[in-house]
Amino acid sequence: MAIYLDHAATTPMVEACTQAVIRQLKVLGNPSSLHTFGRAARKELERAREIIARHVDCHPSEIIFTGSGTEADNTALKGLFWRGKAHGRNVVVISAIEHHAILDPAQWLTDHEGAEVILLDVDSNGLINLNQVRELLSHRADEIAVISVMSANNETGVIQPISEIVEIASDYGVAVHSDAVQSFGKVPLSFSKLGLTAMTLSGHKIGGPLGIGILVLRKGFDIPALLHGGGQERDIRSGTFNAPSIVGFATAVEEIFLDFVSHSLKVASLRVALESGIAAKMPDAYINGLSADRLPGIVNATFPGTESDTLLLLLDAEGVACSTGSACSAGVQRPSHVLLAMGHTDVSARSSLRFSIGPSNTAEDIAQTLKLLPAVLTRARAANLR
Ligand SMILES: Cc1ncc(COP(=O)(O)O)c(C=O)c1O
Incomplete structure (x- = not known):
């Protein structure tokens, strides 16, 4: 008998999601097309966006569909850095225990964009030190483009004090992103209550499809894009919508919150x-x-x-x-x-x-x-x- 104890790597797709993906795969129409086929596909997609927004506690327009959690993390970190850099902010603050989807773009920003990356330490339990955040902001807030701290760690499951970080950062008007790939669907999470600027989610960690992610980005808070093209998703993530995976993601979200x-x-x-x-x-x-x-x-x-x-x-x-x-x-x-x-x-x-x-x-x-x-x-x- 095989025993699967690797749900933090990926999860079995829930049956209702598999069925929803299969149904949507058979639907013809680019959701961006104006004709009847396109509009019908778009309607399904927007319904999915609304379902997810309800469970994430954000406005539907704050949801940006991406090709993975990794892409959402990269879009957030690089985009928020570039936005800050335009206002003279050159520092990126991340925790030392971030997933490589944050660590590696931070390194890339150092190597290619001249960013200064500051790592927040953790204690022996894997928790960041809020005093370090306070101290850093009290001295260098004007230089910080973005703070990114994961909501829960993928290796240990340790949950970080995100609302406290946001509270400290908001006194200085500094943008905060959180990678919530591991915590969404596992512990209560509200984008609006946390007061974050941006947050990352991924479909395959909650019984949804692989290869679909979400960047939740506060309304009216636009950032430069990684991908340029058709201008989908507030011009922040161009590319034809992956409607089957988006509809599947929403179905998995509905299923997970049922129980x-x-x-x-x-x-x-x-x-x-x-x-x-x-x-x-x-x-x-x-x-x-x-x-x-x-x-x-x-x-x-x-x-x-x-x-x-x-x-x-x-x-x-x-x-x-x-x-x-x-x-x-x-x-x-x-x-x-x-x-x-x-x-x-x-x-x-x-x-x-x-x-x-x-x-x-x-x-x-x-x-x-x-x-x-x-x-x-x-x-x-x-x-x-x-
Ligand atoms: C904390 C965390 N962030 C980001 C990712 C990347 O998400 P994806 O697999 O959708 O690219 C993972 C996946 O392991 C993760 O655990």
């Missing part, structure tokens, strides 16, 4: 079962971010004396799919920058695994994983000694 509370409670109870099982059976293991507020479904555990790649492959051979959580570049596994920022050594960061739980997981999945883990650890440790 939001019961799913969250179920996933959280499975997480607690996994964590207490690890503590009981493997006393030298520890959970990363344990004392912080975390997403219901992510468990990041360090198993001293092991190599995460070996663990992952041994568990996979036993039918359990999880993740090392860190980036794999050209086949070379690097220690996670998130765990390093939390104070791990290279060695301990390389001994960590991420289990991410979804509503389709069962208590048996967790029990089976816990049953397999001790023997897998023994084999992984033996392999590590060779």
Whole structure:
């Protein structure tokens, strides 16, 4: 029996979404065309936009469809930087634990646009320090084009104090973006209540299609585009609409919010079962971010004396799919920058695994994983000694 514990990487597409995508794939018409076919396709698309806006708590016109969460992150970071640069602001502030979809464009802005990038530190629980944000703004607010801090971390599930960051930044009129790819659909999230300038979402993390993202961008707050062409989406994201994926995204959103509370409670109870099982059976293991507020479904555990790649492959051979959580570049596994920022050594960061739980997981999945883990650890440790 295969056990899928990698929902932070991608989720199974919910059946209603699959059906909606298939239906829309058969609909002829470019949603930007003025004739009857185009208008009919456009109507479906705008209905989808309204559904999503209702659940994100933003105005429909604040939703910009993109080809992925990565694209939305790039559009936000580069666009907000360019907007700020036009007013003499050259500094980009991000947390040290951002996803590569923010880290890498920030590096690109340094290399190609002369940006100064300031990294916000995190403590051993993976939480940013609000005093560092206050201190930075009190001295350099006039230079800062954008602050980007993720809503919840994809490796540890640790939730960041976004509304507090926005409150501090708004005193100085500094734009704030948050990558909410992991938290949307998992914990309550309201764009308007948070007061953000921009926010990123992705379809495939919530039971929707792969290859569809959203940049939520405050009304009237326009930024330079990455893509130029047909002028769709407030001229910020040109390109013919991916209507099937957009309609599928909205259907997945509707589905997830039907059972939001019961799913969250179920996933959280499975997480607690996994964590207490690890503590009981493997006393030298520890959970990363344990004392912080975390997403219901992510468990990041360090198993001293092991190599995460070996663990992952041994568990996979036993039918359990999880993740090392860190980036794999050209086949070379690097220690996670998130765990390093939390104070791990290279060695301990390389001994960590991420289990991410979804509503389709069962208590048996967790029990089976816990049953397999001790023997897998023994084999992984033996392999590590060779
Ligand atoms: C926090 C975070 N941001 C951005 C992304 C990228 O989203 P996408 O896969 O839609 O490009 C991911 C995906 O892993 C993520 O976890």
